Amino acid sequence: MTDNNKMEKVISLSKQRGYVFQSSEIYGGLKSAYDYGPLGVELKRNLMNEWWRSMVHEREDIIGIDASIIMHSKVWEASGHLAGFSDPLVDCLISKERFRADKAPRPRAGDKLSITCIDKGQAKTYLNAIQKRFNIELRRNGKILEGLRVIDNKNFGFFNSAEEKPSATFPYSGYVSPTFGIPFLSEERQFNLMFRSQIGPVDVLGDIAALIDDNKKIGGKVLREGIEKIVKKSAVYLRPETAQAMFVQFQNCQQSMSMKIPFGIAQMGKSFRNEVTVEHFIFRSCEFEQMEMEFFVEPGTQKKWLKYWRDARMRWWKSLANNPDKFRYRAHDKNELAHYADACYDIEYEYPWGFDELEGVASRTDYDLKKHAEYSGSKLSYFDQQKQDPETGKNGWRYTPFVIEPAAGATRGLLVYLLDAYHEEIVPDADGKESSRVVMKLHPKLAPIKAAVLPLVKKEGLPKIARDIVSDFFKAGVNARYDEQHSIGKRYRRHDEAGTPYCVTIDGQTKEDGTVTIRNRDSMKQERIPSGNVIERVREKLALS
Ligand code: ATP
Numbered sequence: 001m002t003d004n005n006k007m008e009k010v011i012s013l014s015k016q017r018g019y020v021f022q023s024s025e026i027y028g029g030l031k032s033a034y035d036y037g038p039l040g041v042e043l044k045r046n047l048m049n050e051w052w053r054s055m056v057h058e059r060e061d062i063i064g065i066d067a068s069i070i071m072h073s074k075v076w077e078a079s080g081h082l083a084g085f086s087d088p089l090v091d092c093l094i095s096k097e098r099f100r101a102d103k104a105p106r107p108r109a110g111d112k113l114s115i116t117c118i119d120k121g122q123a124k125t126y127l128n129a130i131q132k133r134f135n136i137e138l139r140r141n142g143k144i145l146e147g148l149r150v151i152d153n154k155n156f157g158f159f160n161s162a163e164e165k166p167s168a169t170f171p172y173s174g175y176v177s178p179t180f181g182i183p184f185l186s187e188e189r190q191f192n193l194m195f196r197s198q199i200g201p202v203d204v205l206g207d208i209a210a211l212i213d214d215n216k217k218i219g220g221k222v223l224r225e226g227i228e229k230i231v232k233k234s235a236v237y238l239r240p241e242t243a244q245a246m247f248v249q250f251q252n253c254q255q256s257m258s259m260k261i262p263f264g265i266a267q268m269g270k271s272f273r274n275e276v277t278v279e280h281f282i283f284r285s286c287e288f289e290q291m292e293m294e295f296f297v298e299p300g301t302q303k304k305w306l307k308y309w310r311d312a313r314m315r316w317w318k319s320l321a322n323n324p325d326k327f328r329y330r331a332h333d334k335n336e337l338a339h340y341a342d343a344c345y346d347i348e349y350e351y352p353w354g355f356d357e358l359e360g361v362a363s364r365t366d367y368d369l370k371k372h373a374e375y376s377g378s379k380l381s382y383f384d385q386q387k388q389d390p391e392t393g394k395n396g397w398r399y400t401p402f403v404i405e406p407a408a409g410a411t412r413g414l415l416v417y418l419l420d421a422y423h424e425e426i427v428p429d430a431d432g433k434e435s436s437r438v439v440m441k442l443h444p445k446l447a448p449i450k451a452a453v454l455p456l457v458k459k460e461g462l463p464k465i466a467r468d469i470v471s472d473f474f475k476a477g478v479n480a481r482y483d484e485q486h487s488i489g490k491r492y493r494r495h496d497e498a499g500t501p502y503c504v505t506i507d508g509q510t511k512e513d514g515t516v517t518i519r520n521r522d523s524m525k526q527e528r529i530p531s532g533n534v535i536e537r538v539r540e541k542l543a544l545s
Contacts, residue, residue, distance in 0.1 A: 007352045010418050011281050013438065017497050019043065019418065020282060032278035032285045039498055040414070042448030042479065044289070047320075047417065048268050048410050050445055051291045054316055055266045062264040062293060063257050067245030069270060070236045076194065078375035079244050079368065080340075081237075086190040089276055092177040093184045094129050100277045101188050104175035113148035113156060113176060113183050126180070134184065136168050148183060156183050178277075193273045195238040195286075202234040238272035243405060246294040247368040250380050254296075261382055261401055262305065264295035268410060280353065282411050289410035296382070296401035299366065302342065305404045306363045310345045313361055313406045317347060317413075320443040321420045326350040327358070340367035347408075349416045358416055359408035366400040373400070417446060421499060427524060429489065440499035441522055444542045449500045451480040451538045454491050456507040458484050466506045469516070469534060476535045478542070496521060502538050506531075 014020040018037035022029040036044050056064045076082045088101040107113060115138070117123040123143045130145070131137050136158040138145040149166075150156045153174055157166025176183045198204055207230045212218060218226065239245075246253075246265040253265050268291040278284050297305045310329060318324035332344040344362040348355040373380040380400065387397040421440040429435040444450065453470045455462035466482055473480030481500075483491055488505065495503055503519040509528075510516050516534060517526045529537060 006419065006422060007281070009438075010422050013422070013440075013497060014040070014281075014418065017494075020414075032275065033287055034282050034285060034411075036414075039448040043417070043442070043446055043499075044410065044414050046446045046448070047413055048289065048291060050320065051316075051408070051410070052266070052268065055264070055291075055293055059264075061259075061262060062266050062295075063253055063259065064266045065245060065249055065253060066269065067242070067249065067267060069239050069272075070197075070199070071239060071245065071248070073232075073235055073237060074375055075244050075248055075372075076237050078371045079247075080371070081194060081240060081244075082192070084339075086192045087276060088188040089191045090173070090177075090188050091186040092180070092182050093133070093186060094126050094182050095177060095180050097177050097179055097182075098276055099178050101173070101175060103277060104178050105181065106175045107150050107181075109150050109152050111150045112146070113150060113181060115145040115148070115181050117143045117145070117180060119143050126182075130184065134168070134170065150183075191276060193275065194240050195272045195274055196231075197236055197238070198231070198234045199236045200234050204231055204234065239270075240273050241271050241407070242267045242269055242290045242292045243294060243407060244368070246292070247372050247380070247403075248376075250294075250296070250369060250372075251378065254382065261384065262295060262297045262301070264293045266291075266293040268292070280351065280415075282415050283351065283356070285411065288412070290407065291410050291413075292405065292407045294364075295404040295406075297404060298384075298387075299399055299402050302363045302365070302402040302404060306343055306345070306361065309404050309406045310347070310361045313359055313408070314347055317349075317358065317416075320417065320446060322441050323420055326420070328355060330355070338362070338364075340364050349419075351416075351419065358412055359406060361404070361406045364403040364405050366402050368403065369400050417442060437493055437496055439496040439521060442499035442501075444501045447499045447501050448479070449481045449495070449498055450478050450542055451502040451504055451534075452483050452491070452495045452498075452500045453480055453504045454483050454488060454506065456488055456505060460508070461511065462506045462508075465510055465531070466504075469504060469506070469531060472535050473538070476539060478535065478538060492519065492524075502541065504534055504538075 017039055019040040021035045021037050023033035023035050024030045056062050089098060090101045091098050115126060117126055120143050123140050123145055127138055127140055127145055138147040139161065147158050148156055149159055150172060151166065151169065154172055155169050156172040158168040159166050172183060173185050177185065208227055211226050211230065246267060269289060270287060271290045272287050275284055275286055278286065295305060295309060314327060314329065317327055326349055328348050330346045330348050337344055341362045342365050344360060346357045347359040347361065349358045369380040381398050382401050383396065383398045385396050388395055389397040421442045423439050423441055425437050425439060426434050427437050451473060453466045455466040463484060470480050470482045492503055501521045505517045505519065510531060514531050515528045516531045517528050518534065518537060519526045
């Protein structure tokens with residue numbers, strides 16, 4: 001199985017088994033929006049609940065909040081999102097593809113720039129378009145156009161075969177279009193990623209119409225500024241990250257729970273970004289879920305805490321994975337750091353397209369609290385009675401805490417665990433013949449269904465016994481499922497694909513001696529145990545009890 005292949009298989013299994021569906025599929029689908037199906041919703045909740053448990057329920061020093069998605073628009077002015085939350089966007093002059101410059105492939109000096117089209121027809125069209133616009137004739141080799149090469153970080157050239165010198169040179173942006181590898185590109189433009197809406201009983205279109213009616217000759221920049229003023233009055237934004245609420249509610253949280261520094265505020269939930277490049281299934285979508293925690297520390301201790309959270313978060317991701325080797329850290333270069341951060345690590349996962357971000361652990365300094373204090377006029381600081389003020393030497397120190405932020409994607413995490421769980425195996429079937437199976441080796445804590453209860457046949461009182469066991473599972477708080485459709489072999493395979501760690505089978509012998517078989521998803525081993533012990537056995541194995 002190649003890596004690309006694996007991605008396609010996971011996407012297809014997600015649809016078939018009910019993990020993830022394309023949003024609004026019957027209407028042709030909405031770009032970059034996804035629905036989590038019957039298994040997906042359980043998996044996502046299990047993942048997020050595990051995060052909540054490890055961050056909030058198992059620690060004394062972290063409290064949680066659940067803030068509104070729409071906040072005062074001043075929040076986004078203060079945080080810098082309104083002015084700066086934008087991506088550098090570029091258009092390919094040939095294919096018209098629009099993409100993010102900071103994510104595009106970057107061939108280096110000396111590299112060939114082969115343009116790879118979808119088919120020969122497209123290659124001919126692009127060849128003609130390049131000839132017409134740039135006056136060079138590339139060489140076509142099937143669906144590939146050749147002849148271009150990077151000269152240095154400012155120029156690329158067209159080289160007639162065997163010629164040492166280029167017969168034409170062009171300015172090089174330092175990257176090429178991601179889909180085709182084309183270097184003929186527009187200038188970069190900035191684009192705000194926040195979704196805007198209006199709040200209150202406002203008639204924005206009416207006000208704009210009135211503005212134009214009243215100023216018949218208005219146009220260009222003046223018209224745009226006039227419209228912006230009208231829109232801004234009632235504008236609200238869908239939050240692009242969950243983090244800001246923790247800064248805005250810092251004082252309320254700290255005081256209501258009498259928290260002492262160091263302490264953290266955690267939140268998980270939906271965030272929205274009008275992403276231009278949506279890619280790799282649920283890896284990057286416009287609506288997604290985040291799990292973020294702001295950890296407030298004494299100034300000067302941020303290095304120690306950054307390392308602490310980087311390691312703690314890495315351990316957590318690995319603890320739920322089959323392949324811990326696929327996770328790694330990457331320290332941000334100085335020039336890559338956000339303006340407010342003094343250091344940052346990405347926790348990366350090796351996706352089928354290579355290592356890429358899963359979580360960022362950033363040392364955000366005191367930037368956010370200071371900005372919100374400045375914009376709101378509220379005091380967002382902390383008074384430590386036990387410490388001396390380092391400047392005055394007097395007892396008691398008031399300071400603005402520094403912040404360490406582990407910011408993870410929950411839906412991106414779900415993709416990671418789907419990829420990690422997907423296994424194809426050759427195993428003996430009921431008759432001892434070799435057959436292949438797909439099994440989702442999800443960690444039992446993440447598995448959507450913990451136990452499936454299967455009557456061997458739909459008669460002879462077996463369904464009743466099975467349903468009673470399911471009901472006992474429910475009473476014990478274990479998500480179990482009754483399943484009587486199709487042959488037992490098919491049912492085992494179905495639950496392998498659903499990642500169900502245990503199948504409990506009720507057969508004729510159950511009626512005679514009250515025993516059932518319990519089958520382990522990964523080893524496929526079956527054991528016979530008294531039916532009265534089933535719940536405890538599964539709970540024990542799931543480490544839930
Ligand atoms: P990227 O560089 O991938 O755009 P980012 O650095 O902008 O991500 P952050 O703002 O640090 O991301 O957000 C924290 C986490 O939220 C990311 O590590 C990622 O897991 C998740 N995330 C961010 N944007 C998206 C998105 N559009 N779709 C899904 N998850 C996302």
